[in-house]
Amino acid sequence: MKNILLISLCIILFVSCTNSTSKYENFTNNEEYIKNSAINVGIYVYDYPMIYLSNNNLSGLDYDIMNEIAKLENLKLEYMQTQFSELIPSLQNNIIDIAIAGISITEERKKLVSFSDKYYSSSQSIIILKDNNDIKVFDDLLGKSVGVIKDTISDTIISSSNNVNVVRFDIAGSALLSLKLGNTDAVMIDRVTCNNYIKYDNDIKIVEDIIFPELDYGIAVRKDDNVLLKKINNALHTIMSNGVYEKLVNKHLN
Template sequence: MSKKIATYLLLAVFILSLGLVGCGKQTNSSTAKVLRVGAETTFPPFEFQDETSKEYTGFDMDLARAIGKQMGYEVQIQNIGFDGLIPALDAGTIDMAASAMTITDERAKKVNFSQPYYKSGLSIVVKSSNAVINGFKDLEGKRIAVQIGTTGAEAAHKIKNAQVREFNSSSEAYIELKNNGVDAVVNDLPVNAYYLTKSGDKDAKLVSEVANSEYYGLATAKKNTELNEKVNKALDELKKNGEYEKIYIKWFGKKPE
């Protein structure tokens, strides 16, 4: 064998060994535990994008990351329209939805819900000058803005003669109120309260009446009962070790009820 041929053979072996090392790295990365979490990220204080860091933040986002850490998973957040979350779970493009999703009988037919992790209710935001709307009974025949796919939207559609306008995000609904396109916004109480506090909008106010006490749950695919059990176990552990309470106080300024 000539020196030239021997050199080529050694080079070929070297290149082959590099390829095998590369394959080994890919195998290791593919076996990493990842929890793909879907959320509609325009729903503060539960999920929204930080203006400075551009990272997804909020109560649900902190809770989802804490659950993933407790389970030993890396959490990856995906921004998905609220009405697309359940289809995404069905399709397997996400593993869990953490998006202030109210537990309802209808949704429970399509997904597995975790134990409740937050108690909420529906409320109304109107212009500060509005002295006519003081409760849900006063919304009859009025123009109402809601976020598509939410329980607020469901409730608004049941109001007699109401003209309901659906928007992709809660922020769009508030803008419509500001521009006098609607008479009121119906949304979850903590979301409405957070908007008024953080936006500093002096031209809007929260109607005192709260309706339809409801509970939020983390959703997983109907067929993935194993993941649902792991999520519930992690939630229990976070409540016992104080991490859940810490996250709750961070976003709502008080201990959970």
């Protein structure tokens, strides 16, 4: 009896794995399948203005851009909230088909996934408490604790510096709360998000003399999903040339 149960379990697992692989193989570079199937979009809901929740509804520049792409290419989207650190692994494991979350295009990430053309560019910034006069240049961070969002470009940059205690968080809000509680000395996040926090919080400021280079944001897909990538790029080019992109940027960033 035990042998029969074991054999049955093995058959179920085999069929399950076969169906999963089959679905993925059908999806990859099959234009009709892409058009008629739900596209799982991994998003990282972190804060205004890129992607956030407003009255329990998704909003933000990333969200609106993805929806405009879907309209132009007749894609059916299903959004899946995912931690930033899990976006690329989720693509590689076929859990999601697209990732959009202010993801900076880097050479290391390009080894793992394929990126669309850029749709925005931003640098990183250091935030400290308003009354902190000890952190003025990058070397002032040595020996200090700096909060970052796990696996973001801020994490990569600050982790490459010796003698900095990197404290990783899942969302920017948690990193900033830690700063205000005195548990960290600074927070490093993307400039566009920093600007939003500074606008509404008089207890913090950006260290203007610590400057990082701008990096391009791209929409990520699996390495071999060339048809889907082409659709995304075609739609991006369209909205950037017909005025829609400009309207979205003005709506969310100005």
